[in-house]
Amino acid sequence: MSGSRSRLPIHVMLLGPARRRGAHCGPVLRKTILVVAGVALGLAAAAAAVLVVRTRPHRKPEHAECRIAPTTPGIDVSYHQETIDWPRVRRAGIRFAFIRVADGATVRDPMFATNWAEAKRAGLVRGAYLFFRPDQSITAQADLMISAMRNRDRDDLPPVIDIEVDGGFPATVVAARARAWVDRVRAGLSVEPIVYTGGDLWRNGGGEALAAQPLWVAHYTQPCPTLPSPWTRWTFWQHTDRGAVPGIEGAVDLDLFAGTLSARRPPRLGAMSAAPSPGAPDPHAERAPIVTISGLSKTYASGFHALKRIDLTIRRGEIFALLGPNGAGKTTLINIVCGIVTPSAGSVVADGHDIARDYRAARARIGLVPQELSTDAFETVWATVSFSRGLFGKPKSPAHIEKILRALSLWDKRHEKIMTLSGGMKRRVLIAKALSHEPEILFLDEPTAGVDVELRHDMWQMVRELRAGGVTIILTTHYIEEAEEMADRIGVISKGELIVVDDKAALMRKLGKRQLTLQLQSPLDRIPDALAGYRLELSRDRDALTYTFDVQREQTGIAALLRQLDDLGIGFKDLRSSESSLEDIFVSLVRARP
Template sequence: MASIIEIKGLTKRYASGFEALKGVDLTIEEGEIFALLGPNGAGKTTMISIVCGIARATGGSVTVAGHDIVRDYRGARTAIGLVPQELSTDQFERVIDTVNFSRGLFGKPRNDAYVEKVLRDLSLWDKRHSKILELSGGMKRRVMIAKALSHEPRVLFLDEPTAGVDVELRRDMWKLIGELRQTGVTIILTTHYIEEAEEMADRVGVINKGELMLVEDKTALMKKLGKKTLTVVLAEPIDVVPADLAEWGVTLGGEGHELDYIFDTQAERTGVSSLLRKLGDLGIGYKDLNTRQSSLEDIFVSLVHQEKAA
């Protein structure tokens, strides 16, 4: 796929000497949903702010849809829609007016049909004449997305799109983001909600302390770095784990009715089969087997822990 964003050697250093970004290289493909994961203060918002022209980089380069963000900032900014983390709009404006105004800011001619489509897609059409202050928090978030889409951008940045919203609204937002991707818009979202990336993203980037630790296809990442937990449900409970099982590192659970074995997916066949054979040799019977794939959260915590230990 063609790339729509190219980030090379991006750095951001403040006068205090603090480095918010340390030589970040990243390519975003057109039409994908890319999730940038990281704890608070990792550099997620700083990177988005630079790409969107809100903050200046200390070094490196960024192009958006072929436009350099410094030399051709108008072209780059026109290609971008940004939904910031904080809700900020005129509370006394009507929904349809604030969306039309945002469109005009980018020099786009009036297009009632397009604005109506955006509002309908976001379930805002019935609220088009309502003042912003009359809306719920979830509806205000939708208005921010409508404003970001008003000038027909090719790239949509969502900075912590579901921060502070309830679980039901979060699910609605996930559905909405999936529908937006179907229209061809490239979506980049920052989040510290691991399940958000797991639910929607095609690729995942992990950033911590200003460094991009990895960028990987979500499925490949979970396959390569993930682990599985095998739970062996025993036919009869045992009091302690036999010494002969020490090499597998199994633990006892379920009040003696279960053995848990954590293994790399790469070693699945040899590790699991060897363990089960050993149980048979020891005369330990079992009546059920369950496996659980590690989540992105497990992987993320592991990566951050490795960096701290390094």
């Protein structure tokens, strides 16, 4: 798979830069590489040949399967392709792209966020894959994929587990560990993962635990792919690792989908709300504004300027995160939008209704979970939530109240008085109250402050399900990692001013920095003059080079750096990438304000 190895094995290093840009090898080429690598390591050529050939006896049955048109062309990419001109790729006839999330449990692909956003913007159907390392943490590898695709769109392709190496395990163990990954990702994303693999791992069988998964087969050199046992049909076929596509420098993997993307059944996504009726608007399509804030200011009698001309548009169905330090104006802004605080100037329109001129209609469309735990201590959970629904003029609906209470693990406590509940359970009651009248807009003001890990997990799962049902979510949080994981767009407010609003991926791309660390095979006394242009840092132990690059640049320079290292005879045994977190960006933005 394209650029699937961040930790480059010896046979990839031996082949040099041209080979690194490609994918894993076809069956014939892979055997040749194993022999070459064996010689390079000082092994006898005859022994290497025996190692390659000895698996041929007892080979499980395989068969070639051709599929007649229609098929749909696509690609799979990683950071090896550097900066991709995605609109040009789309114009070249490519209709889908699989984008690498990570290599194993620790090496994240530094170009994933950029490629993920730009492929969608160019109109390609996108999917994500993870290069699976059976000898590393299954949970960590699964959670990387879940995190990457948590906010996946309805039309995105299912997640892919890329199985190419055995990690020293027999095939049956590899399949069992991959099965555990598949089960965890399926539970986390409510969609059936795809297995990418070739025939080499399964020559003696062992893949039966994965037989039910859709197959993305890697097979070159023949007009029809040979399927590994136990699969009998393919869904995707990677037919070459040496393709050429306008908009991509160098070789790239080319794939086919067996069918048309428009005819495929959309992946299932769980939702608390009922499925949209036929003809209803797609909640994941490009959305019109649902909240429009214009020229909003708030000055208190003391002369303190809490808000200074805020202009903001919230899109229907998105998750918008509002970040800012204490006292920045987050809660004031939310309270004005919810009609609790009167602005000094400006206007707020919620779903077409002005909050000042048409308060009742606007407020009925908004649910609010405040920071403060304010409930009637002597009422039961059921009465509290039901009463809140009635305040908005909604008819009684025991079924809806029951659904909310069950979703928030409050059903067994429905007859208990609020005063007897723990702080975490009281927070759940506030969320239930906010959802009682079925709002289209939900404000969450520091919703996980002071709650336990279990509630935080349950609450974010509920947020995802509400978003899948079309509810617009606006949240403030001090847990910046939550905003980084959950939000579609992010706004940063400081000293009453909105200093930036952007798509999360675009914000990370424009303001983030990324680092590439190369663990050297042999220490260096100094950085060669020929590498001065890369501004590399040599570690204290002199056994690692760190390259920092700006994601805004058209060319990251990674491939050129790797080629130059190879030309200079500087080998490396490991490669790791890291990038600025949203917290790093947030801190730098706030500190930059006077």
